[in-house]
Amino acid sequence: MSAPDTTPYTGTNGNGAAGVRMRGVNKAFGTNTVLRELDLDVDPGERVVIIGPSGSGKTTILRVIMTLERPDSGTIEVGGRQLYHQPAGDGLKPASEKHIRSVRSDIGMVFQHFNLFPHMTALENIMLAPVKVHGQSKEEARTNAFELLDKVGLAHAANQTPGQLSGGQKQRVAIARSLATKPKIMLFDEVTSALDPELVGEVLNVLRDIAEEGKTTMMLVTHEMGFAREVADRLVMFDHGQVLESGPPADVLDNPREARTQEFLGAVREH
Amino acid sequence: MDGLLLEANQYRLLRDGAWVTLQILGLAFVLGVVLSLVVGVGRLSERRWVRGIALVYVEFFRGISSIVLLFIVAIAIPILLGVSQASILMLGSLALGANMGGYGAEIVRGSIQAIPKGQSEASIALNLSNTQRLRYVVLPQALRIILPPFGNLTIEILKGTALVSLVGLADITQAGNFIRQQQLFGDAGTDRTILFLNILVIYFVLAQIINGLFRLAEWRLEKRFSGGEHLTPLDLPEATK
């Protein structure tokens, strides 16, 4: 089912995009086991769309990679470096906060509910991390931020705060903010689910552009099957904290092997 | 109208008293704000012992009455330590500031907890450090919740400054007492009701000034949330045209 282990899952590709290798990852909330012995590989530069029923653990996968949730056990490698572990002698030891921060700088995430900073303008939202975390000068960060805003079609909204923007505009600013730190892998958790239907398109267009540029690996959780078919290199069907099946989107969508996948896709289509 | 006013030298006494009151208020406020922030953030620390110390601080300084605290800090401690020269003004401010810190810390803690978790998560995703997250993301938003109750708390401290007359400081209240004694034993024939009315007005005006300053701060903060205008193509930097 999955490709042999000799493929360059880890490390980064020529464009600087980073791969991910998850091995035996477990995560439970109390008695609710959400990720079970999960093995998942993402190639550098690959665009993987994760689908699956509600509560199957899709968000949790992205959150453990973003270090918003700590796995109970297992290892996660990002761009060739262990995320939660550091080399110690022959083995691994739990990573220090400093190590985690260092690996984390390769990862970016865009959230379902945008999570923009409401007390900052669009421009300030985008400039914050480049200036405070990456030590860019304000002028440099401002120029980059304007370029990014222009890229998502919102240069005119630079001085507006999230309260003044529509949902689709907020999400485009949030994407620009995440891009500003040049992540080698970007995680998108249902980034169009909170939007009015007529605003979904403008956000998907921005995602298409990012995919086209190919500078970053993309892991996307979405219910937009048409978009998945068009953009994804691989579709991963997730159920009960494990990969149920995975493959090229056309294969999975048109000829799902597993009954659970057929059931799920049927439910999504009827929707 | 004339009947409502005091004599010029009496106003001079009250003015000097008001200056002492303001000094104590200012010192207590600065200390109170610092303690509120440090202890309020400490209440939410990942480290148990930090949380523990912060909790003990809050419970102690909220539980103890300010007047008892004032006597302990301004009188008992200098005697015990044998420092007779200690400035009562400093010690009085210290007591009031510590008191304010106890209440302020709980306001700060509550306001930080009221900020949606998504704000912290976005900060982590942007790789801000814990301190940066607090400083640039959480506290500026918490301030919106903190300011109104802090205005009230500051006025409480203003009222609390009257207690320092009990440990011998010449604040407004003490100046008032002094004038009262002059009235009783001297020939200044002004009515005591008029005296108290004047003192009341002075406190009232000070409280209104505090109110006004806090309103101004709230207004300025609110402006940050409400954002600016659409930019026209002319406003945009060259690179994006």
Ligand SMILES: Nc1ncnc2c1ncn2[C@@H]1O[C@H](COP(=O)(O)OP(=O)(O)OP(=O)(O)O)[C@@H](O)[C@H]1O
């Ligand atoms: N912080 C948490 N505390 C307790 N339980 C949690 C927490 N986060 C997630 N869960 C539980 O873990 C399970 C998986 O959640 P997750 O959000 O990963 O699912 P999902 O596949 O993203 O679902 P959806 O499509 O509804 O977003 C759910 O049962 C959820 O209730």
Ligand SMILES: [Mg+2]
């Ligand atoms: Mg989810």
